[in-house]
Amino acid sequence: MGSRTSLPPGPLRVENVGVSLGGTRILKMVNLTLHAGEMCALIGPSGAGKSTLIKALLGLRDPDEGSVRMGSLSLAKLGPVGYVPQDDALHRGLTVRSELAYAAELRMPGTSAEERQSRIAEVLAQVDLVDRAQIRIRRLSGGQRKRVSLALELLTGPPLLILDEPTSGLDPGLEARTMTLLSQVAGTGRIVLVATHAMESIERAEALCVLVGGHVAFFGPPRKALSYFRVDRYAELFRQLEKQSPSSWGLTASADPDQRAFLSRPGPALSSAAARTSEQGSPTSTDEALDRLKAQMVSPEAS
Amino acid sequence: MSTPRRQSHVLAARYWDCLLGDLGSLFLILAQAPLIGWLCAVVWGSIESDTPGLYFVLCLSALWFGCINACREIVKERAILERERLFGLSTRDYVISKVWVLAALGAVQVVLLQGTVEWHLQLRGPMLLELLALFGASVAGTGLGLLVSALATTQERAVFAVPLLLLPQILFSELAIPSNLYSDVVGTVEKIMPVHWAFRVFEESAALEPRWHMVALSLGVLMAMCTVLVGAAMVSLLPRREVVT
Known part of the structure; x- marks a missing residue:
């Protein structure tokens, strides 16, 4: 995976x-x-x-x-x-990075430690929590905790x-x-x-x-x-x-x-790109679809 | 690429990290043991001899430690467990990870309890054997606490259930019941009380001629009780529950 x-x-x-x-x-x-x-x-x-x-x-x-x-x-x-419940389902004694690291190890079996670390860095950047990564979750504000919950779900890219x-x-x-x-x-x-x-x-x-x-x-x-x-x-x-x-x-x-x-x-253009990617039988990913989309915008005949 | 860790290892590491992430609570958990040990020493030190009453209190305390440590540990994480189960988390590994960490915590507590008592009083039996008896009571308590935690719907209910489970340990004991009221029924019920078996080990170890087969049987029963209770906790977590309320 x-x-x-x-x-x-x-x-x-x-x-x-x-x-x-x-x-x-x-x-x-x-x-x-x-x-x-x-x-x-x-x-x-x-x-x-x-x-x-x-x-x-x-x-x-x-x-x-x-x-x-x-x-x-x-x-x-x-x-x-991906599901983020109303009440935070987090380990408050862990740091943000540890919480994500343990979740990644459990939810992404078959991936290497490097891949997991890279994914954690991606989702931390996505939810704007890079500078809070070493903070224990109980010390975060309600909004920040919600972003940790979101980051947890984004790990596996649902x-x-x-x-x-x-x-x-x-x-x-x-x-x-x-x-x-x-x-x-x-x-x-x-x-x-x-x-x-x-x-x-x-x-x-x-x-x-x-x-x-x-x-x-x-x-x-x-x-x-x-x-x-x-x-x-x-x-x-x-x-x-x-x-x-x-x-x-x-x-x-x-x-x-x-x-x-x-x-x-x-559907909008993005989902069309995804559909095409699926039809071609290659692995679908956001990055690939976005790349295709960008290519289409630069050169329409590329599609 | 490194070999992936077993789920139970990851979960135990996470649980341990959570405990270390709240040093204040960890200190309170561990501090109970020497405090109770010191109180025992104060009471029995004035008598200047160890008695069955002291053994019973030590065994009950060890059971209490295991039970109270464990009783909230599943129910407080129920939403997380349900969520992670959708990603293939094994309930068995989850519960085993709890047992490992809680057993280690219980081991430290019984060493502190017994150490504090021995510091002030010279108990008759071999210390190692008595530690084993207390550890057996503690892990049986852990099993009991985990079962309560698996069945409870809130942390508060789990905590309220603990005294209800510990009181029968006192009520159905030879020490609490006058001999004229000690019937066969009471004797049978007493045999399903973990404290009874830990107390047996203490009694045998303090005897002039210990019956070692009884010691082995008592320790075995305590381990069996823990296994059954932990198994029941796993089974009670098996049905799929909804995370959305």
């Missing part, structure tokens, strides 16, 4: 997913499409089904109906999905990264920086899904999914959500959700031509 980043083998498609728990339907007919390089913000009031959707995407809860696939692969065949409330407890400045960082992570060719309450930073995402009562009330570009819900600010969106039942929001959204078009949109 190489230490380089694996690109998604295709778009993440959540199709007609329904999940029941104890006779209660928690998720109903959820449809999402996300391409490589995209970040999607997942929002919704408490009990909307965000955690259940995350569990389904992590493969921890099998949907009763519908499917979750990435390209032609089911999530089970994709391997572990094609799909899910973060549960990564900005909870952070001040607005740190919240915005964290969302920018996540947007940059998505820019390296991954699919990033962020369950968040950071309403002011939602526009950093390419897609917004609003869940209510287990239904998708909106899935599309964040800016379009304002006109769709007839609000001026994202913070007002939750109040608007109370004006209709969840099922009627679900029906309205599924009938909305813009949202239907968004679901079937083609």
Whole structure:
């Protein structure tokens, strides 16, 4: 197993997913499409089904109906999905570098110590923690700890990264920086899904999914959500959700031509490059795809 | 390329690093032992002889050390364990790594406990044998603590469970129960108490003619108890649990 980043083998498609728990339907007919390089913000009031959707995407809860696939692969065949939980799952007595080193040794069997060290240096730079590498995790701020959690997940270069409330407890400045960082992570060719309450930073995402009562009330570009819900600010969106039942929001959204078009949109250039790389049968990696992309930009006929 | 380390080695190294990363807590863990040893010396020093009561307290203390050291060690890392299991982490190696480090910690504690007591009092039996008895009680306590930790849903619940497990060690002992109340049932229950077997070793080692087969049997039972408890902890961690709450 190489230490380089694996690109998604295709778009993440959540199709007609329904999940029941104890006779209660928690998720109903959820449809999402996300391409490589995209970040999607997942929002919704408490009990909307965000955690259940995350569990389904992590493969921890099998949907009763519908499917979750990435390209032609089911999530089970994709391997572990990157996941940053709301509560830090870190060893607070370790330094940042030690935490990453032990995780790399456990999660990247078959790699040499040099490869692991090089990968650790890469992810530390990516999350801007190089100067904190020798600090014990318990001495870090909440935002820095969140970045350590992110770095842990980036070690193995998962094609799909899910973060549960990564900005909870952070001040607005740190919240915005964290969302920018996540947007940059998505820019390296991954699919990033962020369950968040950071309403002011939602526009950093390419897609917004609003869940209510287990239904998708909106899935599309964040800016379009304002006109769709007839609000001026994202913070007002939750109040608007109370004006209709969840099922009627679900029906309205599924009938909305813009949202239907968004679901079937083609992927951006980066995912096309990844798809081509996959088709050619060579190992997919972010670096390779980016190289190809750059080559195309310099010389279009190179593609 | 160097040979990759076994998972249990990596996990034990990480666990050890975590302990060393919090020297304050490590000091408190280790300081319990000489403190209890000194208190024993204060009480039994005035009597100027060792008694079964002292042996029992030493054995109970060793069991306590093992149990309290271990009771939070899995539950506090449950989210990490579940996450790493998705990357192929072996539950068996994970639990074994805990046993190694906790057993080493327990060994240091019983040496400090016994050393402090011997410093003030001359116990009758051979010190090495008594150390083995205390170590046996400590690792049995470690097994008990790890099982509690594997079953508990929060650290607080794990800590609350420890006294509930230690009290029966006292209640079902020959020392605590008047002879007229010591029934066959009590005698049978006593045999599943680790403290009983560690106490047996102390008694035999202090006897004029020790029954060495009883010493070997008692130490064997303590090791078997630890193995069974650790095995039960592994089994209880096997079902896949959800990390998302």
